[in-house]
Amino acid sequence: MHATAQAQPNIALVKYWGKRDAALNLPAAGSLSITLDALHTRTRVRFDDSLDADDIALNGEHDATQTRKIDAFLDLFRARAGIATRAHVESGNDFPTGAGLASSASGFAALAIAVDRALRLELDAHELSMLARRGSGSAARSIFGGFVEMAPGTRADGEDAFATPLLDARAWPLKVVVAVTSRKKKAVDSRAGMETSQRTSPYYRDWIATVPGDLDAARSAVQARDFEKLGAVSEASCLAMHAVMLATRPALIYWNGATLECIQCVRALQADGTGVFFTIDAGPQVKAVCLPDDATRVADALRAVTGVEEVLISGLGEGARIVEDAHACA
Numbered sequence: 001m002h003a004t005a006q007a008q009p010n011i012a013l014v015k016y017w018g019k020r021d022a023a024l025n026l027p028a029a030g031s032l033s034i035t036l037d038a039l040h041t042r043t044r045v046r047f048d049d050s051l052d053a054d055d056i057a058l059n060g061e062h063d064a065t066q067t068r069k070i071d072a073f074l075d076l077f078r079a080r081a082g083i084a085t086r087a088h089v090e091s092g093n094d095f096p097t098g099a100g101l102a103s104s105a106s107g108f109a110a111l112a113i114a115v116d117r118a119l120r121l122e123l124d125a126h127e128l129s130m131l132a133r134r135g136s137g138s139a140a141r142s143i144f145g146g147f148v149e150m151a152p153g154t155r156a157d158g159e160d161a162f163a164t165p166l167l168d169a170r171a172w173p174l175k176v177v178v179a180v181t182s183r184k185k186k187a188v189d190s191r192a193g194m195e196t197s198q199r200t201s202p203y204y205r206d207w208i209a210t211v212p213g214d215l216d217a218a219r220s221a222v223q224a225r226d227f228e229k230l231g232a233v234s235e236a237s238c239l240a241m242h243a244v245m246l247a248t249r250p251a252l253i254y255w256n257g258a259t260l261e262c263i264q265c266v267r268a269l270q271a272d273g274t275g276v277f278f279t280i281d282a283g284p285q286v287k288a289v290c291l292p293d294d295a296t297r298v299a300d301a302l303r304a305v306t307g308v309e310e311v312l313i314s315g316l317g318e319g320a321r322i323v324e325d326a327h328a329c330a
Protein backbone atom coordinates (compact mmCIF):
# COMPACT_ATOMS: atom_id res chain seq x y z
CA MET A 1 0.00 0.00 0.00
CA HIS A 2 2.62 2.51 -1.07
CA ALA A 3 3.52 4.50 -4.17
CA THR A 4 5.60 7.47 -5.30
CA ALA A 5 4.40 10.03 -7.83
CA GLN A 6 5.87 13.06 -9.53
CA ALA A 7 4.04 16.13 -10.78
CA GLN A 8 5.01 19.50 -12.16
CA PRO A 9 3.46 22.89 -11.53
CA ASN A 10 1.34 24.50 -14.19
CA ILE A 11 1.05 28.16 -15.05
CA ALA A 12 -2.38 29.53 -15.96
CA LEU A 13 -2.55 31.69 -19.08
CA VAL A 14 -6.26 32.34 -18.58
CA LYS A 15 -6.44 32.72 -14.82
CA TYR A 16 -8.66 31.23 -12.15
CA TRP A 17 -9.54 33.59 -9.27
CA GLY A 18 -12.85 32.93 -7.51
CA LYS A 19 -15.01 29.98 -6.54
CA ARG A 20 -18.64 29.04 -7.11
CA ASP A 21 -18.53 26.66 -4.13
CA ALA A 22 -15.92 26.92 -1.41
CA ALA A 23 -16.58 23.56 0.26
CA LEU A 24 -16.17 21.55 -2.96
CA ASN A 25 -13.55 23.97 -4.27
CA LEU A 26 -15.47 24.61 -7.49
CA PRO A 27 -14.13 27.41 -9.70
CA ALA A 28 -16.47 30.25 -10.69
CA ALA A 29 -15.00 30.20 -14.21
CA GLY A 30 -12.74 28.04 -16.40
CA SER A 31 -8.99 28.43 -16.88
CA LEU A 32 -6.28 27.39 -19.32
CA SER A 33 -2.73 26.44 -18.40
CA ILE A 34 0.61 25.03 -19.45
CA THR A 35 2.33 22.31 -17.43
CA LEU A 36 6.07 22.84 -16.88
CA ASP A 37 8.83 20.23 -17.02
CA ALA A 38 11.72 21.72 -15.02
CA LEU A 39 10.16 22.12 -11.54
CA HIS A 40 9.18 18.96 -9.70
CA THR A 41 7.24 17.68 -6.74
CA ARG A 42 7.86 14.10 -5.61
CA THR A 43 5.43 12.55 -3.16
CA ARG A 44 5.66 9.19 -1.45
CA VAL A 45 2.63 7.71 0.30
CA ARG A 46 2.55 4.63 2.51
CA PHE A 47 -0.61 3.46 4.27
CA ASP A 48 0.19 1.88 7.61
CA ASP A 49 -2.27 0.01 9.88
CA SER A 50 -0.19 0.81 12.95
CA LEU A 51 -0.67 4.59 12.63
CA ASP A 52 -3.26 6.48 14.74
CA ALA A 53 -2.95 9.66 12.66
CA ASP A 54 -1.56 10.66 9.28
CA ASP A 55 2.14 11.47 9.41
CA ILE A 56 2.86 14.23 6.92
CA ALA A 57 6.22 15.80 6.08
CA LEU A 58 6.43 18.54 3.47
CA ASN A 59 9.97 19.46 2.47
CA GLY A 60 11.04 17.62 5.64
CA GLU A 61 8.80 19.68 7.93
CA HIS A 62 5.65 18.85 9.91
CA ASP A 63 3.16 21.71 9.75
CA ALA A 64 -0.20 21.54 11.57
CA THR A 65 -2.18 23.56 8.99
CA GLN A 66 -0.88 21.54 6.04
CA THR A 67 -1.45 18.30 7.95
CA ARG A 68 -5.14 19.18 8.49
CA LYS A 69 -5.56 19.98 4.78
CA ILE A 70 -3.89 16.78 3.64
CA ASP A 71 -5.74 14.70 6.22
CA ALA A 72 -9.04 15.91 4.76
CA PHE A 73 -7.76 15.25 1.25
CA LEU A 74 -6.73 11.68 2.12
CA ASP A 75 -10.19 11.13 3.64
CA LEU A 76 -11.73 11.58 0.17
CA PHE A 77 -9.70 8.62 -1.07
CA ARG A 78 -10.19 6.55 2.10
CA ALA A 79 -13.96 6.98 1.67
CA ARG A 80 -13.73 5.63 -1.89
CA ALA A 81 -11.59 2.69 -0.77
CA GLY A 82 -13.79 2.00 2.27
CA ILE A 83 -10.84 2.07 4.67
CA ALA A 84 -9.75 4.15 7.67
CA THR A 85 -6.02 3.37 7.50
CA ARG A 86 -3.72 6.35 8.10
CA ALA A 87 -0.70 7.13 5.94
CA HIS A 88 2.84 8.42 5.94
CA VAL A 89 3.22 11.17 3.32
CA GLU A 90 6.59 12.62 2.38
CA SER A 91 6.62 15.31 -0.25
CA GLY A 92 9.40 17.52 -1.54
CA ASN A 93 9.79 20.29 -4.10
CA ASP A 94 12.97 21.24 -5.94
CA PHE A 95 11.77 24.88 -6.16
CA PRO A 96 10.52 27.55 -3.67
CA THR A 97 7.28 26.48 -1.95
CA GLY A 98 4.28 28.78 -1.46
CA ALA A 99 5.89 31.64 -3.36
CA GLY A 100 3.65 31.90 -6.40
CA LEU A 101 5.29 29.00 -8.24
CA ALA A 102 2.22 26.76 -8.09
CA SER A 103 3.59 24.31 -5.53
CA SER A 104 0.04 23.49 -4.42
CA ALA A 105 -0.83 22.46 -7.99
CA SER A 106 2.01 19.98 -8.32
CA GLY A 107 1.66 18.94 -4.66
CA PHE A 108 -1.97 17.85 -4.77
CA ALA A 109 -1.65 16.37 -8.28
CA ALA A 110 1.28 14.18 -7.17
CA LEU A 111 -0.56 13.21 -3.99
CA ALA A 112 -3.74 12.22 -5.86
CA ILE A 113 -1.79 9.98 -8.27
CA ALA A 114 0.28 8.38 -5.48
CA VAL A 115 -2.73 7.67 -3.24
CA ASP A 116 -4.75 6.26 -6.14
CA ARG A 117 -1.94 3.78 -6.86
CA ALA A 118 -1.24 2.96 -3.21
CA LEU A 119 -4.90 2.11 -2.62
CA ARG A 120 -5.27 0.39 -6.04
CA LEU A 121 -8.29 2.57 -6.84
CA GLU A 122 -7.48 2.86 -10.57
CA LEU A 123 -9.51 6.03 -10.99
CA ASP A 124 -9.53 7.56 -14.47
CA ALA A 125 -7.71 10.82 -15.21
CA HIS A 126 -10.85 12.96 -15.03
CA GLU A 127 -11.77 11.55 -11.62
CA LEU A 128 -8.21 12.17 -10.45
CA SER A 129 -8.40 15.73 -11.77
CA MET A 130 -11.68 16.23 -9.88
CA LEU A 131 -10.15 14.89 -6.67
CA ALA A 132 -6.96 16.94 -7.09
CA ARG A 133 -9.24 20.00 -7.43
CA ARG A 134 -10.48 19.40 -3.89
CA GLY A 135 -6.93 20.01 -2.63
CA SER A 136 -6.28 23.04 -4.83
CA GLY A 137 -8.17 24.32 -7.87
CA SER A 138 -5.03 24.58 -9.97
CA ALA A 139 -3.97 21.00 -9.08
CA ALA A 140 -6.78 19.67 -11.29
CA ARG A 141 -4.76 20.96 -14.27
CA SER A 142 -1.39 19.41 -13.25
CA ILE A 143 -2.83 15.91 -13.71
CA PHE A 144 -2.28 16.54 -17.43
CA GLY A 145 0.72 17.73 -19.47
CA GLY A 146 1.08 20.39 -22.16
CA PHE A 147 -1.82 22.79 -22.70
CA VAL A 148 -4.76 22.06 -20.40
CA GLU A 149 -8.24 23.52 -19.98
CA MET A 150 -10.17 23.43 -16.72
CA ALA A 151 -13.98 23.35 -16.97
CA PRO A 152 -15.87 25.10 -14.17
CA GLY A 153 -18.87 22.79 -14.66
CA THR A 154 -22.40 23.65 -13.68
CA ARG A 155 -23.39 20.72 -11.43
CA ALA A 156 -23.77 21.38 -7.71
CA ASP A 157 -21.84 18.20 -6.89
CA GLY A 158 -18.88 19.33 -9.01
CA GLU A 159 -18.72 16.08 -11.00
CA ASP A 160 -18.29 18.10 -14.22
CA ALA A 161 -15.53 20.39 -12.88
CA PHE A 162 -12.32 18.80 -14.11
CA ALA A 163 -9.44 19.51 -16.49
CA THR A 164 -8.93 18.11 -19.98
CA PRO A 165 -5.76 18.11 -22.11
CA LEU A 166 -5.95 20.50 -25.09
CA LEU A 167 -2.62 20.02 -26.85
CA ASP A 168 0.43 17.87 -26.21
CA ALA A 169 3.60 19.63 -24.97
CA ARG A 170 5.57 18.34 -27.99
CA ALA A 171 3.02 19.76 -30.44
CA TRP A 172 3.98 23.35 -29.48
CA PRO A 173 7.17 23.26 -27.37
CA LEU A 174 7.14 26.77 -25.90
CA LYS A 175 9.58 27.72 -23.15
CA VAL A 176 8.91 29.46 -19.85
CA VAL A 177 11.51 31.67 -18.19
CA VAL A 178 10.70 32.20 -14.52
CA ALA A 179 12.20 35.30 -12.94
CA VAL A 180 12.31 34.67 -9.19
CA THR A 181 12.15 38.04 -7.41
CA SER A 182 11.61 36.74 -3.86
CA ARG A 183 11.70 33.38 -2.10
CA LYS A 184 9.52 34.51 0.80
CA LYS A 185 6.23 32.71 1.44
CA LYS A 186 3.33 34.93 0.39
CA ALA A 187 1.38 36.68 3.15
CA VAL A 188 -2.09 35.75 1.82
CA ASP A 189 -2.57 32.37 0.17
CA SER A 190 -4.74 31.95 -2.94
CA ARG A 191 -7.68 30.41 -1.11
CA ALA A 192 -7.98 33.27 1.39
CA GLY A 193 -7.19 35.90 -1.25
CA MET A 194 -9.86 34.66 -3.66
CA GLU A 195 -12.44 34.58 -0.92
CA THR A 196 -11.72 38.19 0.05
CA SER A 197 -11.73 39.35 -3.59
CA GLN A 198 -15.07 37.68 -4.17
CA ARG A 199 -16.54 39.42 -1.15
CA THR A 200 -15.01 42.86 -1.51
CA SER A 201 -13.54 43.62 -4.94
CA PRO A 202 -15.86 45.90 -6.93
CA TYR A 203 -14.43 44.37 -10.13
CA TYR A 204 -15.02 40.73 -9.23
CA ARG A 205 -18.23 40.23 -11.21
CA ASP A 206 -16.85 41.90 -14.32
CA TRP A 207 -13.73 39.78 -14.04
CA ILE A 208 -15.70 36.52 -13.99
CA ALA A 209 -17.71 37.75 -17.00
CA THR A 210 -14.51 38.23 -19.06
CA VAL A 211 -13.23 34.68 -18.59
CA PRO A 212 -15.37 32.73 -21.14
CA GLY A 213 -14.36 35.09 -23.98
CA ASP A 214 -10.69 34.91 -22.94
CA LEU A 215 -10.91 31.13 -22.86
CA ASP A 216 -12.35 30.99 -26.39
CA ALA A 217 -9.57 33.27 -27.64
CA ALA A 218 -6.82 31.34 -25.85
CA ARG A 219 -8.16 27.93 -26.92
CA SER A 220 -8.28 28.94 -30.58
CA ALA A 221 -4.82 30.54 -30.33
CA VAL A 222 -3.44 27.26 -28.96
CA GLN A 223 -5.14 25.26 -31.68
CA ALA A 224 -3.77 27.60 -34.37
CA ARG A 225 -0.34 27.90 -32.61
CA ASP A 226 -0.85 31.67 -32.80
CA PHE A 227 1.75 32.97 -30.33
CA GLU A 228 0.86 36.65 -30.66
CA LYS A 229 -2.83 36.04 -30.02
CA LEU A 230 -2.08 33.74 -27.06
CA GLY A 231 0.25 36.39 -25.61
CA ALA A 232 -2.31 39.17 -25.92
CA VAL A 233 -5.11 37.25 -24.20
CA SER A 234 -2.76 35.84 -21.51
CA GLU A 235 -1.37 39.24 -20.51
CA ALA A 236 -4.90 40.71 -20.48
CA SER A 237 -6.21 37.87 -18.27
CA CYS A 238 -3.27 38.21 -15.87
CA LEU A 239 -3.60 41.98 -15.54
CA ALA A 240 -7.38 41.81 -15.12
CA MET A 241 -6.92 39.29 -12.28
CA HIS A 242 -4.35 41.57 -10.63
CA ALA A 243 -6.72 44.53 -11.04
CA VAL A 244 -9.32 42.53 -9.07
CA MET A 245 -6.67 41.76 -6.44
CA LEU A 246 -5.58 45.41 -6.16
CA ALA A 247 -9.19 46.52 -5.70
CA THR A 248 -9.79 43.90 -2.99
CA ARG A 249 -10.22 45.34 0.51
CA PRO A 250 -7.72 45.08 2.10
CA ALA A 251 -5.71 45.20 -1.14
CA LEU A 252 -3.84 42.14 -2.35
CA ILE A 253 -0.54 43.40 -3.73
CA TYR A 254 1.44 40.32 -4.73
CA TRP A 255 4.00 42.25 -6.78
CA ASN A 256 7.24 43.84 -5.65
CA GLY A 257 9.31 46.47 -7.46
CA ALA A 258 11.23 43.87 -9.45
CA THR A 259 7.95 42.33 -10.68
CA LEU A 260 7.10 45.58 -12.44
CA GLU A 261 10.66 45.94 -13.75
CA CYS A 262 10.35 42.46 -15.29
CA ILE A 263 7.07 43.42 -16.97
CA GLN A 264 8.79 46.46 -18.49
CA CYS A 265 11.69 44.27 -19.59
CA VAL A 266 9.30 41.87 -21.37
CA ARG A 267 7.55 44.79 -23.06
CA ALA A 268 10.89 46.13 -24.30
CA LEU A 269 11.77 42.69 -25.68
CA GLN A 270 8.39 42.53 -27.45
CA ALA A 271 9.03 45.94 -29.01
CA ASP A 272 12.29 44.50 -30.41
CA GLY A 273 10.43 41.61 -32.03
CA THR A 274 11.22 38.90 -29.42
CA GLY A 275 8.54 36.20 -29.11
CA VAL A 276 7.67 36.58 -25.43
CA PHE A 277 4.76 37.46 -23.13
CA PHE A 278 4.43 37.61 -19.35
CA THR A 279 2.12 36.18 -16.75
CA ILE A 280 2.12 36.52 -12.94
CA ASP A 281 0.22 34.56 -10.28
CA ALA A 282 -0.44 35.16 -6.59
CA GLY A 283 3.17 36.01 -5.93
CA PRO A 284 5.96 38.29 -7.17
CA GLN A 285 7.58 35.95 -9.72
CA VAL A 286 7.27 36.78 -13.42
CA LYS A 287 6.80 33.94 -15.87
CA ALA A 288 7.87 34.87 -19.39
CA VAL A 289 6.45 32.46 -21.95
CA CYS A 290 8.56 32.45 -25.08
CA LEU A 291 9.16 30.91 -28.47
CA PRO A 292 11.89 28.26 -28.10
CA ASP A 293 14.53 30.20 -30.06
CA ASP A 294 14.04 33.31 -27.93
CA ALA A 295 14.36 31.68 -24.48
CA THR A 296 18.08 32.44 -24.00
CA ARG A 297 17.66 36.11 -24.96
CA VAL A 298 14.69 36.44 -22.60
CA ALA A 299 16.55 34.71 -19.74
CA ASP A 300 19.61 36.96 -20.19
CA ALA A 301 17.45 40.10 -20.19
CA LEU A 302 15.47 39.09 -17.08
CA ARG A 303 18.62 38.02 -15.22
CA ALA A 304 19.94 41.57 -15.68
CA VAL A 305 16.87 43.17 -14.04
CA THR A 306 17.66 44.59 -10.57
CA GLY A 307 15.95 42.49 -7.89
CA VAL A 308 15.82 39.27 -9.91
CA GLU A 309 17.39 36.62 -7.67
CA GLU A 310 17.36 33.71 -10.06
CA VAL A 311 16.11 32.77 -13.50
CA LEU A 312 14.78 29.29 -14.25
CA ILE A 313 14.16 28.03 -17.76
CA SER A 314 11.57 25.34 -18.33
CA GLY A 315 10.00 23.58 -21.25
CA LEU A 316 6.48 22.22 -21.21
CA GLY A 317 6.08 18.84 -19.59
CA GLU A 318 4.00 15.78 -18.90
CA GLY A 319 1.19 15.32 -16.44
CA ALA A 320 1.44 13.74 -12.99
CA ARG A 321 2.63 10.13 -12.98
CA ILE A 322 3.90 7.24 -10.89
CA VAL A 323 7.68 6.96 -10.59
CA GLU A 324 9.91 4.23 -9.18
CA ASP A 325 10.15 4.23 -5.38
CA ALA A 326 13.93 4.28 -5.67
CA HIS A 327 13.70 7.94 -6.74
CA ALA A 328 12.36 8.87 -3.26
CA CYS A 329 11.46 12.47 -2.42
CA ALA A 330 13.36 15.57 -3.48
Ligand code: PMV
Residues within 6 Å of the ligand: 011, 012, 014, 015, 016, 017, 031, 104, 105, 136, 137, 138, 139, 190, 191, 281, 282
Ligand atom coordinates in the same frame (compact mmCIF):
# COMPACT_ATOMS: atom_id res chain seq x y z
O1 PMV B 1 -5.87 26.71 -6.93
P1 PMV B 1 -4.96 27.62 -6.24
O2 PMV B 1 -5.37 27.84 -4.84
O3 PMV B 1 -3.54 27.17 -6.42
O4 PMV B 1 -5.08 29.08 -6.95
C1 PMV B 1 -4.52 29.40 -8.18
C2 PMV B 1 -4.56 30.86 -8.40
C3 PMV B 1 -3.68 31.43 -9.47
O5 PMV B 1 -2.43 30.76 -9.50
C4 PMV B 1 -3.39 32.90 -9.16
C5 PMV B 1 -4.33 31.38 -10.85
C6 PMV B 1 -4.36 30.04 -11.52
O6 PMV B 1 -5.29 29.83 -12.32
O7 PMV B 1 -3.48 29.20 -11.31
